[in-house]
Amino acid sequence: MEPICEAKFHNHSYGFRPNRSTHHALSRVVSLINIGHQHYCVDIDIKGFFDNVCHKKLLRQMWTLGIRDKSLLCVISKILKSEIEGEGIPNKGTPQGGIISPLLSNIVLNELDWWISSQWETYKPHRISTRHLGFRQYARKYTNLKCGYVVRYADDFKIMCRTYDEAQRFYHATVDFLKSRLGLEINPKKSKVVNLKKNSSVFLGFKIKVVKQGKAKFGYIAKTSMSDKAITKAKRQLKERIKGIQKEPTSEKVTQFNSTLLGIQNYFKYAVTIYMDLTEVNYSLRRVIRTRLRNNMKHMKFCETSVNFKRKTKGIQPNTKIYAVQNTPLLPVTGIHHKNPWNFSQVICNYTETGRNKVHSNLKAIPKDVLNQVIEDYSKNKVLSTR
Incomplete structure (x- = not known):
């Protein structure tokens, strides 16, 4: 399953994948701040992600990715519905501690990765020519699209944006996508839009904040700490x-x-x-x-x-x-x-x-x-x- 999935996973999904680590995810966030000037962060905490994965939706996502061996899908279905002592047969969720659970979690959230990416990072314009640099800069400056980049490690992900308005639009759109497409709820107390110049955001155990550096107009860099x-x-x-x-x-x-x-x-x-x-x-x-x-x-x-x-x-x-x-x-x-x-x-x-x-x-x-x-x-x- 892994070779098929690796070819379809998003480039900036770093959790439970070969050759990738938490430090690669941290480096991506720092690069977006230092080079891309993405100073607003969308923090979304999925409520009980591993316990609320829809089995039917997961099997459909596996079929869409190219895993179409019905015998294998049948085995995965039996693993998901294996009886838990004292609780019975689960209707949703993935087995905690199972060797295949990390891969299944990436399959579920891969749809979210590509949807966020399609809003800006991998969006292909049709009306305005981007062959010349002037047209490309004009299109970026006057677009109505939401500018944002996703970085995900398992169920912990950040959406980095340039402005507060774009971050707010991404926040509400992502919450709606999680609920309508994946059947997942968020924790409203832990989900928010963070201005990294004023407040810090925690990602994978690191506290990230944007601080002033030098006298240049865009003289802000990422400061990371425990x-x-x-x-x-x-x-x-x-x-x-x-x-x-x-x-x-x-x-x-x-x-x-x-x-x-x-x-x-x-x-x-x-x-x-x-x-x-x-x-x-x-x-x-x-x-x-x-x-x-x-x-x-x-x-x-x-x-x-x-x-x-x-x-x-x-x-x-x-x-x-x-x-x-x-x-x-x-x-x-x-x-x-x-x-x-x-x-x-x-x-x-x-x-x-x-x-x-x-x-x-x-x-x-x-x-x-x-x-x-x-x-x-x-x-x-x-x-x-x-x-």
């Missing part, structure tokens, strides 16, 4: 790991703390203010570490750690003192630098020869010693331990 919810969650997770080290001060528990912190750093390193956000997290953790680990920890210099450990951190001076338990150092919370997200190359695809070559050419850019080190660390299960 959302308040993400900061609170990071504090809670790391404090729980510290409590685990207090109860059982072993190298394995320290490695679990380091793994959790490394996951947070690697995910949010694409936020512009990542260092400031993690400084806030670090401030709340210092007292917890000193109180709970005072009898089990010692100090060691950063230069005394292993080469592998140093590779995991950025911007730490050699003489900086760090905490260690059982000679296993704890990763510094603020030991990370911001990294600019890259837009996804639409050429990449696992099901075309050109796309596969592009995937392998990207892997060649990784040094062999780094790949060998990753393989060695994984096999030994000692990614962050000292030597």
Whole structure:
């Protein structure tokens, strides 16, 4: 099913698709703000999306996409209607946690992607010639169409617009489309139009806001940071790991703390203010570490750690003192630098020869010693331990 669907999915749908990630979706939104000057955002929250998918509509959408094997459609229908213990046979919704549920959710919302795109991005004009640049600029300036671009990750999507009027028109049109065509309701408390110059919008755990940059007329850029919810969650997770080290001060528990912190750093390193956000997290953790680990920890210099450990951190001076338990150092919370997200190359695809070559050419850019080190660390299960 996936090869057929991949050929029909919208270019800027990034959720649960091969070679795509949340950072590609974030990069697309940032590019629309910095280059396209799309400073108004339409936030729409679908109420209970995975529990309200219409089975009949989904099977019709699969047929339209080109999946016309009736035996396969029959199997999908039986999966959707499989009995749930204590609840019976569901009339709507996709199985939570099912291996095929992410693909089915993309099939449902693919119709929404192309409808939003047809309003502006992929709209083909007929009356005004766009062969010359002057006609194209005139058509864009005096059009009555809604200018907007969709970026979607699973059921979380944004529509980026230039003006408040266009954003309002997209908001009401999208709400009507979801209800009339897909049978889905929205959460009115979480759905709104956001002026990114005045307020922020949360997307995939990142808080996005437009700030002034320079003195130019269009001198506005996107400022990304960890959302308040993400900061609170990071504090809670790391404090729980510290409590685990207090109860059982072993190298394995320290490695679990380091793994959790490394996951947070690697995910949010694409936020512009990542260092400031993690400084806030670090401030709340210092007292917890000193109180709970005072009898089990010692100090060691950063230069005394292993080469592998140093590779995991950025911007730490050699003489900086760090905490260690059982000679296993704890990763510094603020030991990370911001990294600019890259837009996804639409050429990449696992099901075309050109796309596969592009995937392998990207892997060649990784040094062999780094790949060998990753393989060695994984096999030994000692990614962050000292030597």
